Amino acid sequence: MDKKKTVVEDIDRGLYDIKNKDRYRYKASKGLTPQIVLDISKEKNDPEWMREFRLRSLEIYNQTPMPTWGPSLHELDMDDIVTYVRPDTEMKGKWQEVPDDIKDTFERLGIPQAERESLAGVGAQYDSEVVYHSVKEELVKQGVVYTDMESALREYEPMIKEYFMKLVTPNDHKFVALHGAVWSGGSFVYVPPGVQVEIPLQSYFRLNSPGAGQFEHTLIIVDKGAKLHFIEGCSAPKYNVTNLHAGCVELYIKEDASLRYSTIENWSRNMLNLNTKRALVEKNGSIEWVSGSFGSKISMLYPRSILKGEGARADFNGVTFAAGGQVLDTGAAVIHAAPYTSSNINSRSISKGGGVAVYRGAVKVAANAHHCKSLVSCESLMLDDLSRSDTLPVIDIQNDEVDIGHEAKIGRISEEAIFYLMSRGISEQEAKAMIVRGFAEPIAKELPLEYAVEMNNLINIELEGTIG
Amino acid sequence: MEKLQKNLSPIPVKTWNWLGVNSAVLEADIPAITDYSKQPITKGSEKGVTITDIRLNRDTIKFMEKKMDVGASEAMRDFVKKNQNSGYFIEIEEGEKIGTPIILQYDLDEENPTLVDDHFILAHEKSEVNIIINYTSSCTKNGFHSGVTKVFAKRGAVVHLIKVQMLADQDTHVDTISAITDEKGQVDFTLIELGALQTITGCRTQLVGKNSTGTIHSLYFGDQNRKIDINYVQTHQARESLSSIEARGVLLDHSQKVFKGTLDFIKGSSGSKGKEEEYTVLLSPTVRNRSTPLMLCGEDAVEGQHAVSTGKMDENKLFYLMSRGLSEVEAKKLIIEAEFQPILEKVPVIELRDTISMYLRRRLNHV
């Protein structure tokens, strides 16, 4: 079979690329100084402890070196990034009240429709602030809190103070220190003991302002025996300047509680996505990550699960699709810190047209974590020889009562499989697309249906014109 | 000196620092290097082979060395070159198939506590050779070995290199192999790391010629407070090259091990296949076992896979043997021996194989 290589310059990302006029009420100056941090804090009416926290984080940020590993971040110049943009609107509880252009953007992304059809609550963030938040009445009655972080800071201050950036501390790395200094927006969810939230909650993050950073903070506490599915979606139109996303997600899963955290990330290709996500799981609790990474220019994203209580479990299902010009350095880390804990990591990556997909992972078993089990499976598909695919897992085991397995495979689409499908009347291009979709299927099947469809659409958009 | 002790044996692509796998740190101080005055070659040369002091051949090998990428740190490379107190240039003539293995036996003792060896093996077209380098020691304190072995398999040549390390409990072992293959050349390494307090060892094979092959069979054994750092890299630079890494090991007591294995498919290495497997049995709750199986790929028409499994001994196997009357300890020893057997069988000299088996059995008595 002839190997044909067609490289697509740039693809039409359709509705994701719609730009609105950069309309804002307050925009911080570019770059980062204590004065800017103080200005943001003042603009947001922070309590004093939060203002001090921001300033301390800024100090740590200034002292912390850039990472010595991973993709090159040389093009990131903080002097060019606007850390805070307040859109010209207050937060709304009714969709009709959201300004038209912002509303249109979310309409096109299908957010209100999804809310009507299949979600229990929705939050929408536009640049640095949440512009819309709603949650179904019956959940409120059960004591479920779903609100934006700023409101949470006012209304649930003691709880925020107890949990905010305690799991991911500003000392962790340079970009969480930055996040600690300039964070804005994001969601807070609290599910009281025993409450089962059967329908997902969703937050959607949209970055519209060129050259801006988005630093939303998501804090979720699922109390004892409770259950939640939370969905996060991200996108931005493409500008010729670098945008930075350094969000932070902290998930606390208490005894016997479970949380499923799904993300479809489709940032535009000028975005540096340096996001930090972490879950702390107590006894018999479980965290399930479902992650689809399609967008951004550079991503560094490795959700970390800390299994702190006996019998806690973590699952990670992730698919990464790196096209030309993208370096998607993604993966997962699990710390087994208690006996009888288990984890399962399943990662699929696809690279094409010069894209670079990296799986970076770690499984660490502490000395006391006897009888733990972990299985890691990584598969990479290379669609041409312009692309790269690297697999960089580390396994660190500090006791002997364990059952740990890791396997990885790399290769391209089997020509025999293409022939088999073509012998059933399916065209070559469709056969290849089917195989790629099939490759991502184990992850897609973990997503809610409309997101699985969106993921397949994203794969189809990526494959159009590329193979054939 | 301090520069020498750090950043040893780095992995080809770095990852998180908190895992401590990016490079190794040498814990013992490097002693002053004194002469190694014993004669390591126990078998006489055969027809088709010339073995000469490496210092007499520096000019010959300089050109070949340029292409070779030694995995060790630059500081360590310079150290070996400057301080070498033993070293041979082993040249196998074109088309010669050497039946009897060439054996280099190094034995550290109180008079010769330091060894810095530097070897170059040049196998000309279509030749074949078995070379064994065995390191033992009767030092009671702080014996030190550091060395580099370079291998060049020319077109169609086959080099089997077997390195066995059974140094004494307080010794240090820092060893590097660097190999390069021409078209259809083959380098086949059996690397057995059993002794020394700290072992830092690496092997880097560059498959430069079409249809060339690089294989590594590795065996390690950690007990007491031993620290083992292993770093193997198979670089596929040519079309249709094949590589494999198979490692088996046992860890007990407070031993620590870092195993780094990399399959690197460079763009243009289409049709190449690489496979890596590591299987570790853990026999004590205080061991630390780290594995970093990297796969780097810049070519789509390749097949690469790796698998790592770690855990306790297979309970069904244990149960089966115990049902035949063996005690748990006896059964465990038997299973470990069985696990090691396929790799030990790669040692082509029966006496040495028996010596290793006995050495292992003695060590396993502590189980």
Place this chain on the structure above:
Amino acid sequence: MAEKLLAIHGLHAAVEGKEILKGLNLEINKGEVHVIMGPNGSGKSTLVNLIMGHPKYEITAGSIAFEGEDITALKTYERARKGIFLSFQNPEEIPGITVENLLRTAKNAITGETIKIMAFKKELKQAMESLKIDNTYAARHVNVGFSGGEKKRNEILQMMMLNPQLAMLDETDSGLDIDAVRIVSSGVKHFKNEQNAILIITHNTKILEQLDVDYVHILMNGKILQTGDASLISQINENGFLHLGGDALDSGEVNTLHG
């Protein structure tokens, strides 16, 4: 006069530079059942893969016509859409694609129209029942984790659903136990009508018991050495291929005989 479906003339073909077919002629009319027998390595699988358009095989001379049209330049899927079907000797495992999804996509592609989902599901259910395939298999990934026998039955299921004009069965019976052969064989019998044709490669006669075989061809050394009626099968079973000619002896292929 019978309508001609497939016509192969003077076919020479090579794989990786090695010539496998050396001037093969074969004609198949509608309503006929043809059987090809021959020692391993004689070119049987090469022939059906060539008809299906496998990219590994290269035609060096000769022609393949389907319903009077030369198909040698057509892509595999275009041949499939014309009504050619191959039941693979070693069916591919395709992770992530369900049996039902494959069949629906293929049927849409072949018929050129979007099929009605309920009617399709009903048809699939019936076909699966007739082949004694558990209905949970519709949701399983194509051939992944299937036993050898299940893979072969899945091939026949696809044949029944796609309803081709020419079905080629490449050792569909090998690896099947006696009950499974019977199920497959009755499936094939059920499929057969006056408008289609079947080409069967086999070492075994069990699969043929329920079928009226019209022609038996002996393929050796890349050529059809002998053509006869069904009685040729029992001759081969008694005497093997050895007595048929010396060519095979020269090439050493007799060593791989079985059947």
